[in-house]
Amino acid sequence: MCRHLAYAGPATALRDVLTEPPHALYRQSWAPRMQRYGTVNADGFGVGWYAPGDPVPARYRRRGPIWADPSFADLARVVRTGALLAAVRDATESGADGEAAAAPFASGPWLFSHNGALTGWPGSAAGLASGLPAHELLQLEARCDSALVWALVLHRLREGDSLGQALVDTVTELHAAAPGSRLNLLLTDGVSVAATAWGDTLWYSAGPAGGTVVASEPYDDDPCWAEVPDRTLLFADRTDVLLTPLKEPAP
Template structure:
C-alpha cells in the first residue's frame, strides 16, 4: 500500500524528484515497479516541503489521484526546496477522511508518512490507545491506521525521543500488537531523514552534489541505488546514510549491529557497532 519518497540536499524544484524521473512518484501512482501490495495508488497524494528561511513545512494534499490534479504540475515545476517528503496513497480501507488521510502528516517541523498496513485495524491497536492522551486522540488528522501510528510516533517525539528511537519503538510496539503489520515509516524535520524498512521495500540514493533520496522504490535506473534490508532503521543526512538492525517484538537484546555508513559518491563502508 502506498509509495513515498523523501529528499534532502541542494535546493531543487519539487518536480525534480517527483515528476521528472522516468519512474518517479508521479508514475508510481499508476505503474509502480516494486510494489508488493496493491497496484494503483489513486486514493490521495501529498507533498510537504521546506522553504528557505521558514522552519515549518508547507503541505499540498488532495483526496484524488496525483495525475488528475493539473495544479500540482505547476506547483512542482516552480516550488523549490532543499527537503521534501511526498506520498501517493492506496487506501487500506475505504473512508470519508479525504485529503486528511493523505500523507504527509505534520506537526511543528516534522513531516511523516506510513507505507504499509496494520492488520485488524482498528481493533488490533485499540489497546495502544491508552498510551495516548485524550488530546492526542482527539487531534488525529484522520481515522486510519497511518494517522494513529503517527500519533504514537509524535507522542514519543514530544516526550524527547530522537527520531530514530521514536520510529524504532513505535514499529516494535505496533508489530507486537498487530503481527504481520507492514511498517515502512518515513520522517523528516528538514535537516535529516529517518525511516524504517519493515515488511515492504525501501531504497536510498546518495550522489555527490545532489544530496540523499530515500524512497519506496528507485525512480530511475541509477546503479548507485541501494536497497535497505528488511527490519532496518535508516538515518540519513545530506552526505551519509546509517543502517541499524531493528529488534523483533519480544527480543530482549538486539544482535550486535554493524552500522553501514554511505557517504555521497562513495561505496558503503562498515563501522564498528556503537555502544
C-alpha cells in the same frame, strides 16, 4: 500499500524529484515497479516541503489521484526546496477521511508517512490508542491506521526522542500489538531523514553533490540506488546514510 519518498540536499524543483524522473512518484501512482500490496495509488497524495529560513513545512494534499490534479504540475515546476517528503496513497475501501488521510502528516518541524498496514485494524489498535493522552487522540487528522501510527510517533518526538528512536520504539510497540503489520515509516525534520524497512521495499540514493533520496522504490535506473534490508532503521542527512539492523521483539 502506498509509495513515499523523502529528499534532503541542494535546493531543487519539486518536479526534479517527484514528476520528471522516468519512474518518479508521479508514475508510481499508476505503474509502481516494486509494490507488493495493492496495484494503484489513487486515493490521495501529498507533498510537504521546507522554505529557507522557516522550520515549519508547507503541505499540499488532495484526496484524488496525483495525475488528475493539473495544479500540482504547476506547483512542482516552480517550487524549489532543500528538503521534502511526498506520498501517493494506495486505493482502499471508501471512507470519509479524504484529504486528511493523505500523507504527509505534519506537526511543527516534522513530516511523516506510513507505507503499510496494521493487521487486525481497528481492533488491534485499541490498546495502543489507550496509551495516548486524550487531547492527542482528539487531534488525529483521520481515522485510518496511518494517522494513529503518526500519533504514536509524534507523542515520542514531543517527549524528546530523536527521529530514529521515535520510529524504532513505535515499530516495536506496533509489532507487539499487531504482529504481521507492515511498518515502513518515513520521517523528516527538514535536515535529516529517518525511515524503517519493515515488511515492504525501501531504497536510498546518496551522494555529496546530489543530496540523499529515501524512497519505496528507485525513480530511475541509476546504479547508485541501494536497497535497505528488511528490519532496518535508516538515518540519513544530505551526504551520509547509516543503516542499523532492527531485532524483532521476542513474543
